[in-house]
Amino acid sequence: MKLKDELIKGKGYSIFSIENMKELEILRDSFVKKINITNNGNADIYNVRKKLAKMPKSEINKSMINLLSFNNLSEMIINSCPSLVKSLCGKELFIQRRAHTIINVPGKGQQKQWTHYELMSGISPFTFVIWTPLHDLDDSGGVYYIDQKESLRMMRIEQNEGLVNGPRILNLMQNQKPAKLKFGQGIVFNPFILHGNVNFKSSLARIACNVRFQSIKKPLLQKNTDYLKYYKIP
Numbered sequence: 248m249k250l251k252d253e254l255i256k257g258k259g260y261s262i263f264s265i266e267n268m269k270e271l272e273i274l275r276d277s278f279v280k281k282i283n284i285t286n287n288g289n290a291d292i293y294n295v296r297k298k299l300a301k302m303p304k305s306e307i308n309k310s311m312i313n314l315l316s317f318n319n320l321s322e323m324i325i326n327s328c329p330s331l332v333k334s335l336c337g338k339e340l341f342i343q344r345r346a347h348t349i350i351n352v353p354g355k356g357q358q359k360q361w362t363h364y365e366l367m368s369g370i371s372p373f374t375f376v377i378w379t380p381l382h383d384l385d386d387s388g389g390v391y392y393i394d395q396k397e398s399l400r401m402m403r404i405e406q407n408e409g410l411v412n413g414p415r416i417l418n419l420m421q422n423q424k425p426a427k428l429k430f431g432q433g434i435v436f437n438p439f440i441l442h443g444n445v446n447f448k449s450s451l452a453r454i455a456c457n458v459r460f461q462s463i464k465k466p467l468l469q470k471n472t473d474y475l476k477y478y479k480i481p
């Protein structure tokens with residue numbers, strides 16, 4: 248099945264390989280440089296992850312301020328897989344003004360995102376999301392995805408019950424096995440797919456980036472140009 252069909256009519260998400268590894272490596276190294284939390288000389292993603300895993304939450308939040316100048320993250324993610332994005336949305340896009348960098352620390356009760364779908368935050372149904380880790384996912388950390396058929400079935404049940412994120416959805420957090428991705432792989436998914444993350448054991452934090460994008464030809468609906476910016480793939 249073609250990727251676009253897989254994302255719209257099929258499973259709703261797909262694991263892919265990054266096309267321009269150089270771009271992803273530059274992105275990872277700029278993150279390390281910008282967050283600036285290791286002593287000079289051992290600033291690499293491994294040491295940043297190790298340090299973040301031991302930092303109190305308030306310190307991590309403070310260090311996130313260092314990422315405020317990480318302005319071109321959205322373009323960097325898109326440029327690491329231009330053919331994929333073009334095949335889904337064409338060359339002219341609305342992309343998220345500020346892509347997200349998510350830091351997850353190991354340990355009980357540390358998961359950041361309960362099961363949710365992106366449409367909840369007001370993006371248009373024509374948006375796609377790319378999520379990619381900045382290192383191999385070699386422990387039990389990661390993100391789980393519920394396929395489209397099951398995601399829509401659960402939403403319909405909730406709709407009938409008058410619930411949003413009721414126990415049925417929240418309980419999905421149990422017994423999930425996140426996809427084991429390598430650095431250089433990503434997941435692209437549509438905004439109807441339920442997903443979330445789980446507690447994990449490790450001595451290293453997990454760092455991943457994600458960006459939302461849609462074709463310029465599709466309506467923006469709730470999110471406007473405060474949230475999105477115009478971008479043409481070179």
Ligand SMILES: [Fe+2]
Nearest residue numbers: 363364365442
């Ligand atoms: Fe999400």
